[in-house]
Structure formats: C-alpha cells, structure tokens
Amino acid sequence: MSKGQRVQRMFDAIAGRYDLMNRVMTLGQDQKWRRFVVEKAGDPGHGRMLDLATGTGDIAALIRRSRPEAMVVGTDFSRNMLREAKRRFPEAIISWQACDANHLPFAHNVFEAVTFGYLLRNVDDSLAVLKEVYRVLRPGGRVVCLDTTPPARNLLYPFVRLYLRFGIPLLGRLIASDEAAYSYLTGSTMGFYSAEALAGLFIQAGFADVGYKKFMVGTIGVHWGRKVVA
Numbered sequence: 001m002s003k004g005q006r007v008q009r010m011f012d013a014i015a016g017r018y019d020l021m022n023r024v025m026t027l028g029q030d031q032k033w034r035r036f037v038v039e040k041a042g043d044p045g046h047g048r049m050l051d052l053a054t055g056t057g058d059i060a061a062l063i064r065r066s067r068p069e070a071m072v073v074g075t076d077f078s079r080n081m082l083r084e085a086k087r088r089f090p091e092a093i094i095s096w097q098a099c100d101a102n103h104l105p106f107a108h109n110v111f112e113a114v115t116f117g118y119l120l121r122n123v124d125d126s127l128a129v130l131k132e133v134y135r136v137l138r139p140g141g142r143v144v145c146l147d148t149t150p151p152a153r154n155l156l157y158p159f160v161r162l163y164l165r166f167g168i169p170l171l172g173r174l175i176a177s178d179e180a181a182y183s184y185l186t187g188s189t190m191g192f193y194s195a196e197a198l199a200g201l202f203i204q205a206g207f208a209d210v211g212y213k214k215f216m217v218g219t220i221g222v223h224w225g226r227k228v229v230a
C-alpha cells in the first residue's frame with residue numbers, strides 16, 4: 001500500500017473524532033492559526049480560492065465567512081473527512097470535491113489563492129505538490145500553508161519532545177481510540193522539514209515573497225508566497 005493510501009485510510013478512520021482531538025491537543029489554539037492562514041491568503045474579491053486537504057472544512061469555512069464574494073473550493077482525498085465537512089457546514093456555499101493534491105483537476109492559472117492545512121507532511125513529494133499548486137494559481141496569486149514543524153533544540157525541547165512522544169499518542173488513544181494515527185502525527189512532525197528548509201522548498205517551486213511565522217513554541221509553522229507575475 002502506498003503512503004497516500006495509508007494516509008487516506010487513516011483519515012477516513014478518524015474523521016468523526018478529528019475536530020475534538022484537534023481542539024484538545026492544541027489547547028484550543030488551532031483555529032487561531034487557521035484564521036492567520038486566511039488573513040495571509042488575502043481578499044480575492046470575486047475570484048476563486050482553493051483549500052486543499054480541507055479535511056473537515058475549517059479553513060474553507062473561515063474563508064467563506066470572511067470572503068463573502070469569493071468562490072470557495074474545498075478538496076480532500078478522504079471521503080469521510082469531506083462528509084464531516086459537509087455535515088458541519090451545510091449552509092456554506094462551498095464546492096466540496098474529492099481529489100488528490102498530487103494531481104489537481106483544475107486548469108492552469110485559475111485560483112487567486114490556495115491554502116492547505118497539514119497536507120505537505122502527509123505526501124511523498126512536497127516539492128511536486130507545491131509545483132502543482134503553483135500551476136493552478138494565477139500569476140500574483142498567493143499560497144499559504146499551515147503545518148507542524150520539528151521543534152527547535154532549545155530549553156523547552158525536552159518538554160515539547162515529551163508531549164509529542166507520549167502526550168499526543170495518549171490523547172489519540174483516549175479521544176480518537178487510535179493511538180497509531182497520532183503516533184504517526186508525532187513521527188511525521190519530527191521527520192518533516194524545518195521551517196527554514198520548507199521556505200527553501202517554496203522558493204524551489206518558483207514562489208516569490210516567501211515568508212513564515214511559527215506558533216505554539218515553534219511546533220507549528222505558517223508559510224506563504226506568491227506566484228511570480230511573468
């Protein structure tokens with residue numbers, strides 16, 4: 001089974017408990033980071049905004065609320081996560097679509113902004129996904145990415161490591177009845193790019209004006225950039 005298939009099955013299995021687990025393990029901070037993502041994505045007016053790996057739909061719904069004129073598309077390859085998104089935001093006018101972020105079913109240069117929360121850590125080739133995002137963005141369009149970041153080796157490191165190594169899997173067992181899924185979260189975080197290296201990958205994919213900000217004692221990063229105007 002490929003990594004993509006394993007990830008898809010994992011999210012299909014935890015979809016019902018995903019939101020509660022998020023709120024608890026981030027001590028209620030997670031929506032604040034998503035709001036920052038939406039702010040960095042800008043206001044496209046009547047343009048199109050795409051939220052990849054939308055999961056249960058929080059970022060797409062925040063975009064919908066704060067950018068009332070935009071056309072909002074939310075995509076994910078886990079049908080159970082998308083089902084939760086539709087259940088949670090039945091009134092929101094969002095086009096929910098099932099698709100793999102590696103192969104987006106969209107033409108070149110169509111979106112004013114593309115956002116994604118916790119996607120890149122889950123794919124085989126982050127650079128390839130960033131290039132795909134670049135392809136569908138219109139020149140000048142913005143990309144904004146939220147993900148976990150390996151903690152820096154500072155004074156807090158032992159405590160952060162302890163929480164990641166034992167706290168999160170324990171919460172996963174108690175709340176989501178799935179310790180393995182949350183051990184995967186810890187493992188994939190520790191093995192992911194540093195915030196600086198990830199910024200380098202954005203540049204390699206072609207983005208300009210690349211920047212990032214860290215949250216939650218450096219374990220969460222939001223990266224952004226713009227597609228170059230030819």
Ligand SMILES: C[S@@+](CC[C@H](N)C(=O)[O-])C[C@H]1O[C@@H](n2cnc3c(N)ncnc32)[C@H](O)[C@@H]1O
Pocket residue numbers: 004007008011034052053054055056057058059075076077078081099100101102116117118119122123
């Ligand atoms: C941790 S959840 C994040 C959901 C949401 N963005 C949020 O902020 O809560 C990661 C999501 O990425 C989706 N995902 C992972 N790899 C993907 C891929 N290659 N294509 C599409 N969706 C993917 C999973 O199905 C899952 O819903």
